[in-house]
Amino acid sequence: MKIYVIKKIALLILLLFGITLITFTLTKALPGDPVYNMVGERSSPEIIEKIRKEIGADKGIMRQYIGYVSLLAKGEMGRSYHTNRKVLDDIIMKFPNTLKLAAGAMLIAVPFGVLFGFISALKKNMMIDRFITGMSIAGLSIPVFWSGLMLMLFFSLKLKLLPPSGTGDISYLLLPSITLSLPAMATLVRVTRVTVLDVMNMPFIKTARAKGISERSLNMIHIMKNALIPIITVIGLEFGSYLNGAVLTETIFGWDGIGRFTMEGIIKRDYPVIMGCIIVGTLVVVLINFLVDIIYHYIDPRVRIHGTDR
Numbered sequence: 001m002k003i004y005v006i007k008k009i010a011l012l013i014l015l016l017f018g019i020t021l022i023t024f025t026l027t028k029a030l031p032g033d034p035v036y037n038m039v040g041e042r043s044s045p046e047i048i049e050k051i052r053k054e055i056g057a058d059k060g061i062m063r064q065y066i067g068y069v070s071l072l073a074k075g076e077m078g079r080s081y082h083t084n085r086k087v088l089d090d091i092i093m094k095f096p097n098t099l100k101l102a103a104g105a106m107l108i109a110v111p112f113g114v115l116f117g118f119i120s121a122l123k124k125n126m127m128i129d130r131f132i133t134g135m136s137i138a139g140l141s142i143p144v145f146w147s148g149l150m151l152m153l154f155f156s157l158k159l160k161l162l163p164p165s166g167t168g169d170i171s172y173l174l175l176p177s178i179t180l181s182l183p184a185m186a187t188l189v190r191v192t193r194v195t196v197l198d199v200m201n202m203p204f205i206k207t208a209r210a211k212g213i214s215e216r217s218l219n220m221i222h223i224m225k226n227a228l229i230p231i232i233t234v235i236g237l238e239f240g241s242y243l244n245g246a247v248l249t250e251t252i253f254g255w256d257g258i259g260r261f262t263m264e265g266i267i268k269r270d271y272p273v274i275m276g277c278i279i280v281g282t283l284v285v286v287l288i289n290f291l292v293d294i295i296y297h298y299i300d301p302r303v304r305i306h307g308t309d310r
Contacts, residue, residue, distance in 0.1 A: 076088060
């Protein structure tokens with residue numbers, strides 16, 4: 001386990017280096033000039049040049065990159081071009097909102113997705129299976145911005161039950177959580193159905209039935225437990241993507257999280273904000289994947305940490 005953790009940390013350092021290099025290069029290649037976004041194109045050349053020096057835009061790309069890496073080594077992510085606030089402070093302030101949204105979406109998606117997928121597998125080729133499969137396809141096909149607007153139109157404008165946008169208590173959280181949960185729920189339904197059907201066709205399930213094990217014990221212990229690995233993988237990936245910030249959902253509902261913060265940074269060409277959000281997102285995905293690997297090890301004894309027999 002210690003060797004595995006050391007390897008993961010080394011891989012994380014290399015990954016962060018690669019991500020910072022690629023992201024820094026791509027942001028500099030974006031059309032537009034952050035200085036003009038800050039002061040406007042009609043400002044005097046003296047003011048524009050002064051601001052370029054203040055943000056370091058007058059230096060070469062390599063010198064800018066080395067300067068940014070030096071900031072990261074000190075535990076800093078620079079300051080926003082527009083607010084002059086520390087990017088790390090803003091991310092720390094907005095991350096709990098994204099965490100709430102991600103947790104709310106997963107609390108809806110995981111139980112319903114796994115339940116409907118399991119029912120669909122048990123009732124294969126029956127009417128309920130066709131209905132659940134059709135709904136899961138719709139959940140994957142309908143874009144988030146459309147479903148979010150439809151929910152807002154129905155529950156906020158027509159029924160006037162929930163606020164249409166903003167950041168606040170659970171009443172503000174419900175609509176974006178439901179919107180964000182739909183694609184994950186649909187994915188979980190399909191993965192659970194396929195996995196459960198595969199497990200049900202395995203020889204040990206037929207042997208268990210021949211021994212007279214009750215269907216309830218067979219479903220809950222033998223089938224579900226052996227179907228957990230792919231399901232946990234999907235849950236981990238979806239949760240990691242949500243913690244990175246659901247850009248469209250947070251933007252539509254005006255939810256003050258990492259996704260909306262990233263979008264504002266892109267629109268304003270605020271490079272420190274873009275870089276900071278991407279680096280935090282990379283860390284989140286790597287940590288979630290690491291936790292999923294650990295869960296694998298304890299759920300299925302056949303799965304071993306790298307370096308042992310599989």
